[in-house]
Amino acid sequence: MATGDTVLTDDSLVHRPEGLGIALTVPWYRSLWLSSVSDIAVAVEGRAIPTEDLRVELGERTFRVGELADQWDVLWFVQDRLLVVVPLAGPPAEGQQVDVEVTVDLRLPYMQIAPQKYVTNHASNRRSLAVRAGAAR
Amino acid sequence: MSDMTQLGTTLFSLTPLWRGGADAVELLEQVAAAGCGPAVELVGHQAWRGFPAVAPEDERAFRDAVERLQLVPVALGVYTDLFRRPGRPMTVEQAFDDIAPQLAAAARLGFPVVRATLGMPPELLGRVAAEAERLGVVLTFEVQGATTPGTPAVLELVELQRRTGTPFLGLTIDSSLSTPALPAALGTALRRLGLAAPGVTAVHEAWLRGGPIGPRIGAALAVVAGHPREAELAPLVAGVLGRCGRTEPEEWGELLPLVRHAHAKFWDVDVEAVRRPHGAWLRALSAAGYEGAVLSEWGGHELLERDEADALAVSAAHVALLSELAGARTAVTA
Secondary structure, three states: OOOOOOOOOOOOEEEEOOEEEEEEOOOOOOOEEHHHEEEEEEEEOOEEEOHHHOEEEEOOEEEOHHHHHHOOOOEEOOOOOEEEEEEOOOOOOOOOEEEEEEEEEEEEEEEEEEOOEEEEEEEEEEEEEEOEOOOOO | OOOOOOEEEEHHHHHHHHHOOOOHHHHHHHHHHOOOOOEEEEEHHHHOOOOOOOOHHHHHHHHHHHHHHOOEEEEEEOOOOOOOOOOOOOOHHHHHHHHHHHHHHHHHHOOOEEEEEOOOOHHHHHHHHHHHHHHOOEEEEEEOOOOOOOOHHHHHHHHHHHHHOOOOEEEEEEHHHEOOOOOHHHHHHHHHOOOOHHHHHHHHHHHHOOOOHHHHHHHHHHHHOOOOOHHHHHHHHHHHHHOOOEOOHHHHHHHHHHEEEEEEEEOOOOHHHHHHHHHHHHHHHHHOOOOOOEEEEEOHHHOOOOOOOOHHHHHHHHHHHHHHHHHHHHHHHO
């Protein structure tokens, strides 16, 4: 997929006391296992956030990006959002416009093209969005 | 194509609406209202959270909706995610345990056919085919894009079917096997990602070359190599070129008796772009005595922004074209 709403949608930014929540959509047409997410990269106002500082929430569960590869039995439903929590010294206020860029690398678990090599989708969106109150949908 | 053949739509075409939060019943209602039925195909991992577990109330709601709307569930998309664990493919046992409940879900939901991705290892294929037969569901594997009649996975499937003689194993044939030109929507997406006009032309020239698809994709990837957005351009180029095949229906003649399900694939908003190849496939299927459904499948949502195309409107226009083509054929042969 290569469209503007592949990763981010109008309502993606969520206020979080520790910084910013970014609600991501699956960059594919169907649900996939969390182990399919091989990397997530985030930049806020043009500043890259170290991957180890990110936390990823799906429902009640929280993971580090590096732990996602082990989540081979956790399904990311195509209508659910993966909430990436970004720690920021000064959390943006509700309604504030924030420039975010998110890139998700997705390994398609049913398309191996060579040993250890899979068809992948590299999906990236950069948008300036208003921060909403509360939890993401 | 006999008078029994049904036209319809795979709800994969409505991916933007699924991603936007619509549920199966809402989308069935929209499909029926837009005249995109009566035949419908769904993708299990798109339509139900937790699939292949489908809650009894969701199962009932689906069955009630298709009956009320006079739609006909013809095929369910299922998957063998053999590489869920990075670097460690599932064993045959694990993969069987993964897909068997998907076949059972298809049977419970009223789908007579499932569509799987080509390339199941032979031992697994044998077990899954036997399970499909036990459940009374036809297991099909999709042949599309640059797949050829000589592709090893196709040959393995045909060999198993001929050896067992089972009517519960077959092909989903996809008209993308015969693509006269790359979709205009690909150019739109490439330009949006910043590929300049000469680059877009060079990607088209790479696809137009002769020879097998691998080197042609390689030539197209060389065009985007070094571009600042190569990481996005490369899978887009490889993905679309690999799904735009150049075999003609006649080349598939020997295998057409194994077709149990069919897709009429298109990408562009202007459905006239596929009039000739889709007409050719309808005629070829008819000549082979095919009596299954032919479903419109729109892939343009991968390439076009939401304000550039309305998934339901393009699907309705395409189903109308298929209907015209099928009707024209009936009139000629009547």
